[in-house]
Amino acid sequence: MKMAWRNIWRNPRRTLVILTxxxxxxxxMVFLAALMKGMVFSMVENSLYNLTGHVLVRDADFVADPTIxxxxxxxxxxxxxxxxxxxxxxxxxxxxxxDGFLNTARDSVGVNVVATDLDAEKGVSFIGDIQIDxxxxxxxxxxxxxxxxxxxxxxxxxxGKKFVLSMQGTDGExxxxxxxxxxxxxxxxxxxxxxxxxxxxxxxxxxLSIDGDGTEIVVDIPISDFEKDDCETLANKINNVMPDSIxxxxxxxxxxxxxxxxxxxxxxxxxxxxxxxxxxxxxIVNTVLMAVYERMREFGLLxxxxxxxxxxLRMVLTEVCLLIIIGLVAGNIVAYIMISVMSSTGLDLSAYxxxxxxxxxxxxxxxxxxxxxxxxxxxxxxxxxMAISFYPACKACSFSPxxxxxxx
Amino acid sequence: xxxxxxxxVEKIYTQGKVEVKALDGITLSINKGEFVALAGPSGSGKTxxxxxxxxxxxxxxGGVTVDENIYSEMNSFQRADFRLYNVGFVFQAYNLIPVLxxxxxxxxxxxxRGIKSKECRERSMAILSEVGLEDMxxxxxxxxxxxxxxxxxxxxxxxxxxxxxxADEPTANLDSETGEDxxxxxxxxxxxxxxxxxxxxxxxxxxxxxxxxxxxxxxKIEDTHTI
Numbered sequence: 042m043k044m045a046w047r048n049i050w051r052n053p054r055r056t057l058v059i060l061t062x063x064x065x066x067x068x069x070m071v072f073l074a075a076l077m078k079g080m081v082f083s084m085v086e087n088s089l090y091n092l093t094g095h096v097l098v099r100d101a102d103f104v105a106d107p108t109i110x111x112x113x114x115x116x117x118x119x120x121x122x123x124x125x126x127x128x129x130x131x132x133x134x135x136x137x138x139x140d141g142f143l144n145t146a147r148d149s150v151g152v153n154v155v156a157t158d159l160d161a162e163k164g165v166s167f168i169g170d171i172q173i174d175x176x177x178x179x180x181x182x183x184x185x186x187x188x189x190x191x192x193x194x195x196x197x198x199x200x201g202k203k204f205v206l207s208m209q210g211t212d213g214e215x216x217x218x219x220x221x222x223x224x225x226x227x228x229x230x231x232x233x234x235x236x237x238x239x240x241x242x243x244x245x246x247x248x249l250s251i252d253g254d255g256t257e258i259v260v261d262i263p264i265s266d267f268e269k270d271d272c273e274t275l276a277n278k279i280n281n282v283m284p285d286s287i288x289x290x291x292x293x294x295x296x297x298x299x300x301x302x303x304x305x306x307x308x309x310x311x312x313x314x315x316x317x318x319x320x321x322x323x324x325i326v327n328t329v330l331m332a333v334y335e336r337m338r339e340f341g342l343l344x345x346x347x348x349x350x351x352x353x354l355r356m357v358l359t360e361v362c363l364l365i366i367i368g369l370v371a372g373n374i375v376a377y378i379m380i381s382v383m384s385s386t387g388l389d390l391s392a393y394x395x396x397x398x399x400x401x402x403x404x405x406x407x408x409x410x411x412x413x414x415x416x417x418x419x420x421x422x423x424x425x426x427m428a429i430s431f432y433p434a435c436k437a438c439s440f441s442p443x444x445x446x447x448x449x
Numbered sequence: 450x451x452x453x454x455x456x457x458v459e460k461i462y463t464q465g466k467v468e469v470k471a472l473d474g475i476t477l478s479i480n481k482g483e484f485v486a487l488a489g490p491s492g493s494g495k496t497x498x499x500x501x502x503x504x505x506x507x508x509x510x511g512g513v514t515v516d517e518n519i520y521s522e523m524n525s526f527q528r529a530d531f532r533l534y535n536v537g538f539v540f541q542a543y544n545l546i547p548v549l550x551x552x553x554x555x556x557x558x559x560x561x562r563g564i565k566s567k568e569c570r571e572r573s574m575a576i577l578s579e580v581g582l583e584d585m586x587x588x589x590x591x592x593x594x595x596x597x598x599x600x601x602x603x604x605x606x607x608x609x610x611x612x613x614x615x616a617d618e619p620t621a622n623l624d625s626e627t628g629e630d631x632x633x634x635x636x637x638x639x640x641x642x643x644x645x646x647x648x649x650x651x652x653x654x655x656x657x658x659x660x661x662x663x664x665x666x667x668x669k670i671e672d673t674h675t676i
Contacts, residue, residue: 043553339546
């Protein structure tokens with residue numbers, strides 16, 4: 042070890058070349074991975090915040106036929122059973138969520154009606170903390186609703202105006218009822234603002250005459266890493282205590298496109314690691330090979346003295362290992378500082394907000410660094426760095442003492 | 450008792466399409482404790498013969514036995530191990546590892562054998578003391594004179610108490626006074642430890658110290674002179 046340490050400082054300039062290559066490689070790997078993860082997590086979070094939650098419990102047939110016929114009967118009992126399965130800090134609440142028609146004197150548009158406990162939505166979906174022009178809804182308000190800003194523009198209705206909402210009833214017939222717009226909400230996402238109408242749970246329950254029933258239970262649990270399958274585990278746990286007619290689905294099953302994006306991001310990260318590593322690897326191999334050729338007489342001397350190939354292999358690999366570890370430590374520290382700074386300020390992408398909104402990514406990205414990602418990047422560099430260093434190390438073992446001494 | 454037995458050894462090098470016979474039917478026997486000089490002009494085959502006796506080169510024909518071990522029956526790993534335990538080398542130049550101090554250079558051989566650090570250091574310091582360099586144990590080769598470097602190389606060759614020490618023109622890069630000091634040191638170790646020394650030279654002064662001088666010319670033994 043001592044000899045390897047001294048050997049790497051024989052030619053400080055060459056050592057700095059390798060260290061710089063490793064440093065830049067690792068810093069960019071860790072920093073960009075954190076930024077990408079922050080971007081993807083923001084997309085997942087926003088998607089889940091748009092009413093999906095982490096786990097959705099619904100009637101097994103509701104996915105294929107999302108009508109009131111496939112509702113959860115006796116939803117409060119189901120809710121109690123679901124709550125019993127939740128980890129600490131988890132939340133669950135019931136909703137009635139169905140499609141309907143909003144009719145005015147001039148227009149008729151399809152809408153998604155979300156009836157819920159407005160206070161309980163806090164921290165579960167955007168409903169809990171939306172900005173409202175007008176008045177807030179009260180949970181006991183049976184005749185008022187909130188509509189989105191984009192919808193209000195489209196149909197030309199403002200706060201205080203009335204419209205007729207029609208939905209399918211339990212007997213298959215249409216039920217219509219008038220509601221007054223109590224407030225207009227803003228989410229920054231046009232699609233949501235155009236399609237969602239929010240009302241108190243009790244209002245929908247009364248309109249549809251489904252006392253004690255609902256269409257879904259949404260579950261929110263504390264999650265630090267969306268790549269882990271905590272939600273799937275919870276969904277399975279809930280399914281184990283439910284009859285077959287009720288199905289709990291993790292968000293990955295509810296919005297597979299977002300889940301696929303997460304997988305794509307993971308693959309992209311590996312490709313990114315590989316590209317950075319190839320560039321870095323060339324630097325390492327070239328420089329170590331140069332160092333090995335410069336010291337070929339010394340390797341010949343060691344072989345003559347009785348050093349085995351494995352001794353020389355070990356010596357060269359130890360030198361490379363030390364260099365990579367120094368580069369990794371430096372790279373990790375700098376990347377950590379960069380990420381820490383950006384974690385408070387964020388990366389402002391407001392200039393591309395329309396595009397970002399479309400794919401549910403926040404306008405300000407905060408990098409997310411996990412210990413696992415750091416270890417993954419470091420191990421990739423260390424393992425591949427050692428692997429490619431076998432070539433110069435084997436070269437050092439192949440020098441015959443006679444050949445090298447002849448040049449003396 | 451014979452420690453080195455060389456039997457009808459030939460060594461042919463190929464340089465492009467030309468074959469060069471470096472050794473041509475060498476047969477000789479060297480007894481334990483001898484202080485033998487291989488003499489002859491450049492290109493006579495001294496270094497090649499030393500390399501073959503040391504097991505770092507293989508003959509094209511013939512056989513070499515050192516301390517009853519036949520090289521041709523060993524693979525490269527066994528030969529490396531054999532050298533580690535039985536043969537010490539002193540080369541003309543580039544003898545020491547520049548990043549190690551004098552004492553670390555000496556103990557390197559012992560460490561290769563897996564001996565514990567403390568024992569390595571004690572034995573190395575003792576041998577450096579014998580060659581008169583105990584005060585310079587912590588100096589790197591660059592901070593030692595040519596003569597001192599060669600003495601460290603001799604100390605390293607002898608620290609493992611090998612049966613045989615091979616020295617390829619050990620005094621070639623030294624002035625005559627330093628060269629003579631080195632020879633006296635080698636002779637002293639030869640006598641005190643009964644280690645066999647074989648060294649190549651074309652320096653008359655060096656030959657005068659040898660108990661036997663084997664003259665080589667064009668890869669053949671031209672003459673042998675025993676003192």
